[in-house]
Amino acid sequence: xxxxxxxxxxxxxxxxxxxxDPIPNKDFEIWNSTIVDNPRYYPFNSNENEIANNRIINVExxxxxxHGQSAVKISxxxxxxxxxxxxxxxxLNTDPKxxxxxxxxxxMPYTEKPTGIRGYYKYNVATADSALIVLVFRKGGSMxxxxxxxxxxxxxxxxxxNFPLVPALAQTPDSVVFCVVSxxxxxxxxxxxxxxxxxxxxxxxxxxxxxxxxxxDFELWDQVxxxxxxxxxxxSGDRVKGITRSTDAKTGLYAxxxxxxxxxxxxxxxxxxxxxxxxxxxxxxxxxxxxxxxTNKKDTLTFWYKYAPVSTDQAxxxxxxxxxxxxxxxxxxxLTASSNYQYVEIPFETGETPDAVIINIISxxxxxxxxxxxxxxxxxxNMNFKSQMNTGFENPREDLNITISxxxxxxxxxxxxxxxxxxxxxxYDITGAKVFTSTELTKEIDLTNSPDGIYFIRLxxxxxxxxxxxxxx
Numbered sequence: 001x002x003x004x005x006x007x008x009x010x011x012x013x014x015x016x017x018x019x020x021d022p023i024p025n026k027d028f029e030i031w032n033s034t035i036v037d038n039p040r041y042y043p044f045n046s047n048e049n050e051i052a053n054n055r056i057i058n059v060e061x062x063x064x065x066x067h068g069q070s071a072v073k074i075s076x077x078x079x080x081x082x083x084x085x086x087x088x089x090x091x092l093n094t095d096p097k098x099x100x101x102x103x104x105x106x107x108m109p110y111t112e113k114p115t116g117i118r119g120y121y122k123y124n125v126a127t128a129d130s131a132l133i134v135l136v137f138r139k140g141g142s143m144x145x146x147x148x149x150x151x152x153x154x155x156x157x158x159x160x161x162n163f164p165l166v167p168a169l170a171q172t173p174d175s176v177v178f179c180v181v182s183x184x185x186x187x188x189x190x191x192x193x194x195x196x197x198x199x200x201x202x203x204x205x206x207x208x209x210x211x212x213x214x215x216x217d218f219e220l221w222d223q224v225x226x227x228x229x230x231x232x233x234x235x236s237g238d239r240v241k242g243i244t245r246s247t248d249a250k251t252g253l254y255a256x257x258x259x260x261x262x263x264x265x266x267x268x269x270x271x272x273x274x275x276x277x278x279x280x281x282x283x284x285x286x287x288x289x290x291x292x293x294x295t296n297k298k299d300t301l302t303f304w305y306k307y308a309p310v311s312t313d314q315a316x317x318x319x320x321x322x323x324x325x326x327x328x329x330x331x332x333x334x335l336t337a338s339s340n341y342q343y344v345e346i347p348f349e350t351g352e353t354p355d356a357v358i359i360n361i362i363s364x365x366x367x368x369x370x371x372x373x374x375x376x377x378x379x380x381x382n383m384n385f386k387s388q389m390n391t392g393f394e395n396p397r398e399d400l401n402i403t404i405s406x407x408x409x410x411x412x413x414x415x416x417x418x419x420x421x422x423x424x425x426x427x428y429d430i431t432g433a434k435v436f437t438s439t440e441l442t443k444e445i446d447l448t449n450s451p452d453g454i455y456f457i458r459l460x461x462x463x464x465x466x467x468x469x470x471x472x473x
Contacts, residue, residue, distance in 0.1 A: 022294040022357055024232025024278060026383045028256040031228040031245045037061040038091075039072055040220035041108065041213040045091035048226060048240070050077070058089035058182065061221050064198060066120040066158040071200035072218045074182040076129075078193035086190035089197075092134075092179035093213070098264065099185065101146060104136050107177035108213040113169050115206030119216065120158040121151050122198040129192040130184045131199075133161075136177035137169060144173055150184060151197070158200065178202075178214065230256055233276040234290070242274030242363065250304040250341045250381035252469055253454065258363035260313070260376040270369035274378065279320065279358035291322050291356035296387055298349040301331075301359070303383040304341045308376065313364050315378040320358040321350050328352045335378065345386075359383075402461065404445075408471035411448030415459070423460040427470070429453065447472050 036047050036057055045059045058075040065071040074089035090096070097103040123131060130152025137144040149163045180199060183191025202216035210216060228245040229235065235243065246257035258274025279290035307315050318332040329350040363378040403416040415422055424439040427447070435450060447455065447470070455470040 021388055022292040022385060023359065023383050023388070024292065025230060027252050028230060028245075028249075028254055028381060028383075029252050030231040031254065032231050033226050033228045035223050035225055037221045038224050039215060039218055040222050041215050042091040042093050044094060044096055046074075046087065046089050050087065058087065059091050061218075062198065064122075065218075066200040068200075068217050068219045070218055070221065071198055072180075073196065073198045074131075074180060075197075076183045076191035076193055076195040086183070086188075086193050088185060088191045089182035090179065092177060094177045096179075101134065101136065102143070104143075104177050105138075105141075107136065107138060107175040108211045109174065110176045110211040111172060111174055112204075112207040112209060113172045114165065114204035115168065116162065116164040116204070117147075117149070117202065118160065118162040118205055119202035120160055120200050122155045122158055122196075123152050124154060124194075124196050125152060125192060126154050129188070129195045131195070131197040132179075132181040132184055132186075133163075134177070134179040134181070135165075136179075137173040138175045138177070139171055139173050144171055145169055148186075151199075152184075158198075162205070176211065230276060233278060234280055235276065242272065243276060244274075246379055248306070248379060249469070251467065252381075252456075255379045255381035256361070258315075258361060258378045258380075260310070260364040260368075260373055262371055262374045269371060271364055271371055271373040273315075273362045273364035273366070273368075273376075275360070275362050277358060277360045279360075287327065288320055288358050288360075289322070289325055291320070291358035294321070294354055294357035296385070297351075297353050298347075300348070300386040301346040301383070302344065302386060304343055304381045305335055305338065306341055306379040307335050307338050309337050309364075309373075310375045311372050313368055313373045313376040315364065315376065316360075316362050317344070317346065317380075318360040318362070319346065319348060320360070321348070321354040322356040322358060323352055323354050328354060341379075341381070402459065402466055402468065404457070404468055404470065407469075408473045411446060411450065411472050413445040413447070413470060415443045415445065417443075417461055421461070425460060426458045428456045428458070445470070 038045060038047065047057045047059050050057050056077060058077045060073045061070050062073045063070060074091065076089055077087045079085050079087060093108050094104050094106040117135065130150040133149045133151065135147040147165055151161050182197050183195045185191060200218060203210055230243060242259045242261045244257040244259065246255045249255040260271050260273050262269065263272035264270060278292050279288045282289045301319060303317065315335040316332050318330065320330045321328050331346050331348040333344060333346045361380055364373050364376050404413050407413060422443055426434055427436040429435050450472060452472050455472065457468050457470055459466045
């Protein structure tokens, strides 16, 4: 992995212009993922969104335990754009349904009738906040009882909590949902930034056996790799859904894939688009802000796309030109169905000189909220401003006229070019090591004696340099 990241860095350095590019990760080759420890049997927690949004994790394995080797620490973190937003730390054993406890289903199997719940905790806030423990007992698919308990105060050493179930359970359940939250969302929906709970040795009272999958001593943890998130682009909330690293690329290894998914719109079920942006939404002004530095009054945005819409859906790429945080113009292009990669140009011109540009890529029209539009898939690759392409490097129109076939092959490739004489090439393996160089006027490539795998070829065509991917199998 380290060598592969070095290769990506090498490619970015070698084939980018010296000027700062206003499009981050424009070839969508760089994606981020990490390994985190999650408490076993609690796959639903706040870590995934935190990592996806490039924030610190707020559900952690710690060695500061009351008993045994480990405990769990959850925190209310924060992020600042135009103002500060709180991010609750939580874990539970069912889909949280965006905090709608009445919609929780499933849970861990359990067929005893406890009289209470106990455990040990530390907390760091005296009066403004408290952590929550939520229990939902279910039977036959229906909810029996729900209990919420606050644990808070300033507790620097592990302190016992011991809560009875009031009113008592009237029936023996068949499952129970166990949830812990770092802040009291009933008092403050987003919680208080900096609230930290450490909890250990949790168990039910008045029973013979604990649930087999409760893991109340938090000794069992699973290492989980987070989904790959596209580097350099902004995501928010549920927008982490519908964003995928696709190997169906125009060039290179990857493309950006956005898929419209079933979510909520104003509290009602509806289609949400896969969406990435170089800016962010400011609730104060009800507008977009941010973006990347850009000072061209006249330019053209170019990219390649594929689109498989559902029903009459359409995708779009939007430009929002900014000056001192105010929009001074924009342009957009509606994208219709295409089973093959199509080249697109979006020319634009403004009367004023901008200082930033925001790019939005969306897999469905915002007004298409009906669930009938779930599943529309947009793929985007090789996004550039023409002003950034006049450097003697890869040009999408020229790339279209370079053919390497067969690809994949068993090792013999033939290059066809209608844009200039091929003066030579360099070939690199997936680790970034150069495996072959040719300075001859040749159109033949022979990798029959090389291992199977993915290679990059750097072609010198006329006065241009073009990078393509080879697959030997």
